[in-house]
Amino acid sequence: MTFRSYMDIALDEARAAAARGEVPVGAVIVTPSGAIAARAGNRTRELSDPTAHAEILAIRAACAALGSERLPGHDLYVTLEPCAMCASAIAATRIARLYYGAADPKSGGVAMGARVFSHPQCHHVPEIYDGIAATEAETLLKTFFRDRRSGSE
Numbered sequence: 001m002t003f004r005s006y007m008d009i010a011l012d013e014a015r016a017a018a019a020r021g022e023v024p025v026g027a028v029i030v031t032p033s034g035a036i037a038a039r040a041g042n043r044t045r046e047l048s049d050p051t052a053h054a055e056i057l058a059i060r061a062a063c064a065a066l067g068s069e070r071l072p073g074h075d076l077y078v079t080l081e082p083c084a085m086c087a088s089a090i091a092a093t094r095i096a097r098l099y100y101g102a103a104d105p106k107s108g109g110v111a112m113g114a115r116v117f118s119h120p121q122c123h124h125v126p127e128i129y130d131g132i133a134a135t136e137a138e139t140l141l142k143t144f145f146r147d148r149r150s151g152s153e
């Protein structure tokens with residue numbers, strides 16, 4: 001599979017999150033051999049858990065499956081720029097490569113905001129590839145927030 005097909009799976013997770021009323025963000029973790037270790041979408045509302053971001057849920061599942069607190073050689077695909085919390089988790093997990101879609105001017109912690117991977121305290125910096133399927137990821141988010149604004153709230 002190409003990096004684009006993994007991002008397509010992350011986009012599917014984002015769409016499924018939107019269908020559950022969650023902010024549409026999806027993530028996929030891929031093993032060094034190219035198998036899918038975990039896939040997840042945002043579940044912060046469902047789980048009443050502000051840390052239940054797609055990346056965190058995928059990292060937890062992949063680590064549990066591997067029986068390890070680290071995922072060396074693994075790649076993480078996520079539809080939106082990770083926040084500072086998720087970027088810290090990615091560093092702690094020793095993810096090898098991070099592929100993300102849309103930039104997040106509000107909460108992003110990679111290219112903006114806390115810039116976790118540029119911080120001297122950061123113990124591990126993955127290779128970072130941004131803008132993968134960014135238009136699709138952005139459209140999902142914009143549609144979600146537009147529909148929510150025009151709803152009954």
Ligand SMILES: [Zn+2]
Pocket residue numbers: 053055082083084085086087
């Ligand atoms: Zn996050």
